[in-house]
Amino acid sequence: MKSLTQNSIKIGILGGGQLGWMxxxxxxxxxxxxxxxxxxxAPACKVADKCFTPDDYKKMIDEVDVVTFxxxxxxxxxxxxxxxxxxxxPRLNTVELKRERWKEKTYYKEHNLPTPRFYxxxxxxxxxxxxxxxxxNVGVLKQSRGGYDGKGQYFIKGDVEKYGFIxxxxxxxxxxxxxxxxxxxxxxxxxxxxxxxxxxxxxFNYNEKGILVYNYGPLKDNRFAxxxxxxxxxxxxxxxxxxxxxxxxxxxxxxxxxxxxxNTGHYTLDAAFVSQFEQHLRAITGLEIxxxxxxxxxxxxxxxGTDNVPLEVLKYGKVYWYGKxxxxxRRKLGHVNVVGSNLExxxxxxxxxxxxxxxxxxxx
Amino acid sequence: MKSLTQNSIKIGILGGGQLGWMxxxxxxxxxxxxxxxxxxxAPACKVADKCFTPDDYKKMIDEVDVVTFxxxxxxxxxxxxxxxxxxxxPRLNTVELKRERWKEKTYYKEHNLPTPRFYxxxxxxxxxxxxxxxxxNVGVLKQSRGGYDGKGQYFIKGDVEKYGFIxxxxxxxxxxxxxxxxxxxxxxxxxxxxxxxxxxxxxFNYNEKGILVYNYGPLKDNRFAxxxxxxxxxxxxxxxxxxxxxxxxxxxxxxxxxxxxxNTGHYTLDAAFVSQFEQHLRAITGLEIxxxxxxxxxxxxxxxGTDNVPLEVLKYGKVYWYGKxxxxxRRKLGHVNVVGSNLExxxxxxxxxxxxxxxxxxxx
Numbered sequence: 001m002k003s004l005t006q007n008s009i010k011i012g013i014l015g016g017g018q019l020g021w022m023x024x025x026x027x028x029x030x031x032x033x034x035x036x037x038x039x040x041x042a043p044a045c046k047v048a049d050k051c052f053t054p055d056d057y058k059k060m061i062d063e064v065d066v067v068t069f070x071x072x073x074x075x076x077x078x079x080x081x082x083x084x085x086x087x088x089x090p091r092l093n094t095v096e097l098k099r100e101r102w103k104e105k106t107y108y109k110e111h112n113l114p115t116p117r118f119y120x121x122x123x124x125x126x127x128x129x130x131x132x133x134x135x136x137n138v139g140v141l142k143q144s145r146g147g148y149d150g151k152g153q154y155f156i157k158g159d160v161e162k163y164g165f166i167x168x169x170x171x172x173x174x175x176x177x178x179x180x181x182x183x184x185x186x187x188x189x190x191x192x193x194x195x196x197x198x199x200x201x202x203x204f205n206y207n208e209k210g211i212l213v214y215n216y217g218p219l220k221d222n223r224f225a226x227x228x229x230x231x232x233x234x235x236x237x238x239x240x241x242x243x244x245x246x247x248x249x250x251x252x253x254x255x256x257x258x259x260x261x262x263n264t265g266h267y268t269l270d271a272a273f274v275s276q277f278e279q280h281l282r283a284i285t286g287l288e289i290x291x292x293x294x295x296x297x298x299x300x301x302x303x304x305g306t307d308n309v310p311l312e313v314l315k316y317g318k319v320y321w322y323g324k325x326x327x328x329x330r331r332k333l334g335h336v337n338v339v340g341s342n343l344e345x346x347x348x349x350x351x352x353x354x355x356x357x358x359x360x361x362x363x364x
Numbered sequence: 365m366k367s368l369t370q371n372s373i374k375i376g377i378l379g380g381g382q383l384g385w386m387x388x389x390x391x392x393x394x395x396x397x398x399x400x401x402x403x404x405x406a407p408a409c410k411v412a413d414k415c416f417t418p419d420d421y422k423k424m425i426d427e428v429d430v431v432t433f434x435x436x437x438x439x440x441x442x443x444x445x446x447x448x449x450x451x452x453x454p455r456l457n458t459v460e461l462k463r464e465r466w467k468e469k470t471y472y473k474e475h476n477l478p479t480p481r482f483y484x485x486x487x488x489x490x491x492x493x494x495x496x497x498x499x500x501n502v503g504v505l506k507q508s509r510g511g512y513d514g515k516g517q518y519f520i521k522g523d524v525e526k527y528g529f530i531x532x533x534x535x536x537x538x539x540x541x542x543x544x545x546x547x548x549x550x551x552x553x554x555x556x557x558x559x560x561x562x563x564x565x566x567x568f569n570y571n572e573k574g575i576l577v578y579n580y581g582p583l584k585d586n587r588f589a590x591x592x593x594x595x596x597x598x599x600x601x602x603x604x605x606x607x608x609x610x611x612x613x614x615x616x617x618x619x620x621x622x623x624x625x626x627n628t629g630h631y632t633l634d635a636a637f638v639s640q641f642e643q644h645l646r647a648i649t650g651l652e653i654x655x656x657x658x659x660x661x662x663x664x665x666x667x668x669g670t671d672n673v674p675l676e677v678l679k680y681g682k683v684y685w686y687g688k689x690x691x692x693x694r695r696k697l698g699h700v701n702v703v704g705s706n707l708e709x710x711x712x713x714x715x716x717x718x719x720x721x722x723x724x725x726x727x728x
Contacts, residue, residue: 005671290678307369
């Protein structure tokens with residue numbers, strides 16, 4: 001390919017949530033066609049060129065040039081088939097780490113990437129025993145499979161008697177130290193097919209009950225990007241990644257990574273020239289990735305479980321409303337991006353928007 | 365309306381070119397539905413919720429809450445019908461100034477807005493006579509109707525014998541002094557339903573044969589915004605406007621205005637937080653307009669009459685490819701946005717992109 005505009009690249013996206021929706025909106029300026037695998041009412045399906053039900057995954061994958069995903073826990077057969085056709089990016093080696101927490105954690109350890117101290121337990125009984133023996137009953141039990149947005153995680157702070165039900169659980173667990181962090185942070189980075197790497201500045205994140213509420217940045221610390229580069233190079237990763245960290249007394253520890261565009265990177269739609277979504281599309285289609293320097297301080301507030309978005313919010317930010325069918329508790333329905341002239345300015349706008357959207361406080 | 369997201373606003377756009385296309389892409393984050401009047405292969409129709417042929421204009425206008433246009437020379441019956449239904453924004457008084465150049469020029473004069481010296485001629489013969497008597501055969505003859513992108517304009521510099529054919533033209537003309545400008549400039553401004561006004565910083569523009577080739581900014585001079593405010597207030601304008609100027613020895617003169625989003629405002633997609641397109645949608649739907657301060661120095665290069673867009677362009681900018689069916693000489697097929705740390709940086713990137721896209725030079 002010599003001219004960008006003399007061919008159209010067909011991109012298949014597995015999963016049709018808001019991440020796919022933003023990927024398409026950001027990619028519309030390029031001569032790409034977007035095919036999405038999800039139900040027709042999914043946000044991304046509504047802006048796609050073609051929508052395929054999960055049953056039709058083979059048809060979609062056969063028709064496109066490259067396949068990516070907006071959610072790593074999407075139909076496994078579809079991921080496998082796309083990998084077998086040599087079309088999946090990022091590749092299955094990366095997705096596999098996310099299928100089992102113990103694999104992800106072990107990968108960090110083997111690659112000398114900093115992460116909280118952990119043990120692997122084969123069932124609930126062993127998990128509780130390790131918690132007692134190694135962590136004096138203060139720690140986190142995480143089911144190895146199927147956990148995201150705080151699901152399948154138990155934060156135990158001595159009150160172990162409340163968690164007796166875990167004893168009968170037959171699944172694998174990761175048992176982890178409880179990190180009394182100063183703050184949480186994340187970094188969004190991108191790596192292209194030739195191994196070129198770029199990272200946005202990290203951000204300060206505020207999570208509640210396992211869900212991101214808001215984040216803002218930049219957080220100026222090069223160590224995050226160094227870790228991201230080591231992780232991505234070792235995986236031969238292609239695309240955008242999001243890596244979440246705990247910061248404790250100046251020490252940085254990987255909490256987990258997401259092998260895709262990430263909620264903490266939504267601010268790049270406005271505070272950066274090239275967004276995390278466009279970077280992902282550039283990387284997987286073999287195009288040159290763009291600059292990741294911020295144009296401005298920026299941040300984001302999630303709209304969770306409510307459609308109360310007072311008009312006044314527009315004084316301070318831009319609203320991204322995903323157009324989901326139903327308002328449900330804890331559901332990510334949209335977000336508000338803000339920019340500002342310094343961190344305090346951004347944080348103040350976030351505080352105002354929080355009060356406007358959640359006048360009674362957050363209910364997660 | 366108290367919450368932005370508890371209602372969906374239906375917006376009708378007359379005309380389906382790239383300006384409508386970007387309006388929709390920028391508006392997709394809001395709970396708006398977009399209906400477009402144009403042929404199905406038009407860029408905006410491809411991303412609209414519904415597309416109506418020009419014959420069906422009444423049906424479209426009846427179904428939507430507010431009607432706007434992306435091109436002022438669109439089907440007159442549709443503009444009139446939308447105005448009659450009280451749905452057209454900006455209103456018909458503004459469009460009417462654009463139907464006849466003599467009305468637009470007279471409006472400037474009556475409102476004491478600076479514009480090049482001009483006379484109105486009832487036909488070609490009178491126009492040539494005025495050119496001789498008042499301007500010593502050096503000036504610009506502009507047909508009063510139907511001119512844009514340099515069409516219907518004759519720049520005569522003494523070589524009047526070449527323009528004998530004008531003598532037989534029976535249409536009205538505006539005969540204008542030839543402005544030997546130092547540079548051309550423009551400003552993008554927005555005014556909401558309550559009369560609130562905001563303007564982006566002006567930009568330096570480079571036109572060739574009546575078509576914008578590139579522009580960049582900010583140009584720091586408050587006089588442009590003052591003129592924009594006076595013009596918009598006097599028209600009770602609602603929406604985004606683009607006003608083009610000549611700058612001659614420090615004096616600024618309005619060349620013309622466009623009652624819509626404008627090619628010289630495309631850079632606001634990337635160098636500003638809220639783009640000219642989003643501002644227009646906010647203004648016509650009764651939402652609060654956003655900040656117009658730039659996040660960065662920025663600029664734009666038009667892709668005219670070629671689909672040669674080397675991949676290297678992505679090193680310097682973001683490509684907006686409109687997806688038009690055919691490459692035609694002088695046709696606007698896309699544009700490239702750039703940002704930079706100062707004017708020189710932006711201008712250097714523009715120069716590089718110009719050489720990449722037009723290796724043999726521009727052919728307009």
